[in-house]
Amino acid sequence: MTALPRRLATGALAALLVFSTVTNPGVAPAAPAVPDYGTAEAGNPFVDGWYADPDVAIYDNTYWVFPTTSRVYAEQTHLDAFSSKDLVHWTKHPNVLTTENVSWAEKAVWAPAPIERDGKYFLYFAANDIQSDNELGGIGVAVSDRPEGPYRDALGKPLIDRFHNGAQPIDQDVFIDDDGQAYMYYGGWGHANVVKLNADMTSLGTFDDGTTYREITPNPEYVEGSQMFKRGGKYYLMWSEGGWTGPNYSVSYAMADSPTGPFTKLDKVLAQDPAVARGSGHNSVINVPGTDIWYIVYHRRPLSETDGNHRQLAYDRMNFHPDGTIARITMKVEDNFADGNTFGWKTYGGQWTARAGQLRADRSAGGKALLDTNFADFTQDTKVRLTSSRGDAGVVFRATKAAVGTDSYAGYYAGISASGRVVLGRAGNSWTELASAPLAGAIGQARHLRVTATGPVIEVYVDDLSTPKLRVTDGTHPTGANGVRVFGAAASFDDFAVRPAG
Template sequence: MKMAWGGLTIFLLALSALSAAAVRAQAPGPEQEQSFPTRIAYDTFTADPAPLVVGDTLYVYVGHDEAGEGEMFNMNDWLVYSTTDMRHWTAHGPVMHVADFKWAKKDAWASQVIEKDGRYWLYAAVEHDDTHPGKAIGVAVSDSPTGPFRDAKGAALITNEMTPRGTHSWEDIDPTVFIDTDGSSWIAWGNRQCYIAKLVPDMTGIDGPITEITPPHFEEGPWLHRRGETYYLTYASLDRRTQSDEHISYATAPSIRGPWTYRGLLTGAGRNSFTIHPGIVEFRGHWYLFAHDAGLRIGGRKGALGRRSVRVFPLEYNADGTMQPIDQSDYPGPMIARKENE
């Protein structure tokens, strides 16, 4: 059968369009791509990730590492990045500076933001002024997940005097906040000792006793989350008998009040980094672990203890609710960091 050239051209164009549509239909969407792990920023040193899902957007709050040569830590503000597809990340800039806590004198250390009743609450570790020596935890509030945040209390939520069982002045760091299904709000924190307490309904005070729940090899950086009927306490761990750098371990419980059962290691150490800090979230039907290492180089500045970089890893669960160990292999992945106005 003969076909006129014009008809053949139309036929081939239609066939090409159908083939392209089929390829697009079969290609996985961004949320299904498993080109992980990768970093959320390549032009800024970031640490201590804390993810939060708001609608169809995932926000990750991070500390901002600015240490020069010979410095351990130099951290003055908290940053936030957002994504809707796990490929492209938007940098929104600082959401708060440590100087916004008038009672604090330095150290914008680890933070977490949580939403309650349409407002966003930031809990952060800082160095208190000399009226309450040692590390402390402040609480700030905003009407937007990208800030700006303002001090919600005008004083520290937790000071070193409130945890007298501790062994050192920097034990009151690394807050994680969790809202349970009954609406109650909880905060856990600590270094060497892990503490938990219930928050008052307005999120600016402690409601009841502070309880120690220190799991095996706990070092710092606790993170609370729930999946199904199981509660998870994930944290930076250090077995000082066999390890020189922090790993990530976790425990589980049938209730936020415990009892907590140690489940073992989730990751090894972060690349070139003594510290590591977990943050776990479900987004678009998939679970992710965020953590930092010191494997990023920016220009002539290589990663270091005070120049870390946040990465994201796919997280899988076993049928019994335990989490599968994370593969920390290095490969670049597809993520692209961009500024807010790009």
């Protein structure tokens, strides 16, 4: 089909995007699967590598994400893209745009913004990180006949190459309203502008008062990363606040009755979670066609990373209150391994692979796989299946100082043993059993293992989630990472999730 001339972020797209391919006369085509997830259920980050500033589009029933390649400025000379039919399995399209195809761009190629119109695919980008009007750079536009490119410079020069109203020409977002008028929202250095794009999408129009650049800075905390979408007749402007290299990078928003505002901040809706990730910001939004299902797509920094460029792509559900305001967004921790990868996991000993929708571990003397989390009070759920007749397998929590070795971590472990027991213990380069209980039929079947920890009280459940098998009081380890472990056993794990207690 021909892609509609709308960003997926517009409410109109959700109603208009209809798939009409019929392969058998008289037989209706199968409806495309509707992603309906609470978060990236196959795990955040949802793609591999250091990326930031994601923007999104839907082309021909396929979701596309175009991010910044998160490196030092001199190495930011190309853009990659990722596509997916289901928001689970992603295909990488490398080098969709490179500085070789943009004569004036040398470095700092940032924040690509994709959109389609009249059968052409446009990609807006910032380059060179100009610091004054005396430098060459700003916001450019590239075009291609295909979503995956290659994209080539459409103008041979920047579309916007000056500071207007104090706004650095970076971090552009393009939106086409229901009446066909295209707008571009952009700006750094604490100022945001909106401009009209002409129908050719490569030149700027003017407003009724004859001006080209209209400032719409929503509040003094605005930094960069404008994003526009429309829902229920209302225009939503989102933006980032805080320093991009720091932990407090975040997303706020405003609502208006017009695409040009006025916009006044209503709330901060996405911020760091010291148990999950820091520096969460520079977002876009996905509206699943034909539904009122919305996701926020953004970048964030893993807790253990201090390099400013070590950013990863994530998405979570975005919900609305009855009055149209956005509910504060929770960064959830889940992984059902349906994507066949272990992005975001770090292993310490043993052989670990993701296949057939499971995380599988060969037999080892204490191999661990951990996420970069730091929960204190939580509920952790995992399905565990022993696939060998010896040893045990289970979950690790409140773990710190992880290394390769049988008990080379500080934290707790709850496991199911092939000998028919459920065990809970404490590790710290040695092992201390805290409690155990009989458990029939431990081998070969998936068992739902749940751990709840609130302060020093730790409870372990197996299948029956109403009555704990084990309950102990031990406050040795107050906080740390979550994951899974095997000891002398081979096992598989599935449906891993951690959520705050309460």
